[in-house]
Amino acid sequence: MPEFMKSKTVQTTLAVADALSFYCAITIVALMLTGAFRDDQNFSYSLSTTAGGGGNRLPVLNRRPCDEIYVVGEGETLHTISDKCGDPFIVEKNPHIHDPDDVFPGLVIKITPSSSSSSSGS
Structure with missing residues (x-):
């Protein structure tokens, strides 16, 4: 019976380690994506279009x-x-x-x- 409990503990530990590594990978990917969009802070919205006239007014990003x-x-x-x-x-x-x-x-x-x-x- 101790051998069975040892096997069960190892399986539980491996399952917890797999779950933690999955969540760590998701967190790292999220941080990388957040860092990739960090340069976009230099953009500001302007309520004009580059095309000029027309009733279709969409916000245009102007880069400093x-x-x-x-x-x-x-x-x-x-x-x-x-x-x-x-x-x-x-x-x-x-x-x-x-x-x-x-x-x-x-x-x-x-x-x-x-x-x-x-x-x-x-």
């Missing part, structure tokens, strides 16, 4: 061009960042940049987009 703190990526220049972010005064607002041609991946810069860059498309 850049965050206030920007990390330079591979192959980017101050000119491309300025065009992308709408900030023509990057060098003036970042005194740690002594040479505008000496920009490298990983450099952290402050971005202040101009108010005219917030309108996208015509």
Whole structure:
């Protein structure tokens, strides 16, 4: 009889371990999906359509061009960042940049987009 109880305990332990691993896997997948959509916080709703007229008004997502703190990526220049972010005064607002041609991946810069860059498309 002790052998039977030992077998029953092992089976119960394995069933509990299987259930826990299943719930852990579900939790990890949920966290990964939540993290994947975290970048969508930069979107805001606008009650206009890109097509222009018509009675069919659907909300359109407008993406902010850049965050206030920007990390330079591979192959980017101050000119491309300025065009992308709408900030023509990057060098003036970042005194740690002594040479505008000496920009490298990983450099952290402050971005202040101009108010005219917030309108996208015509």
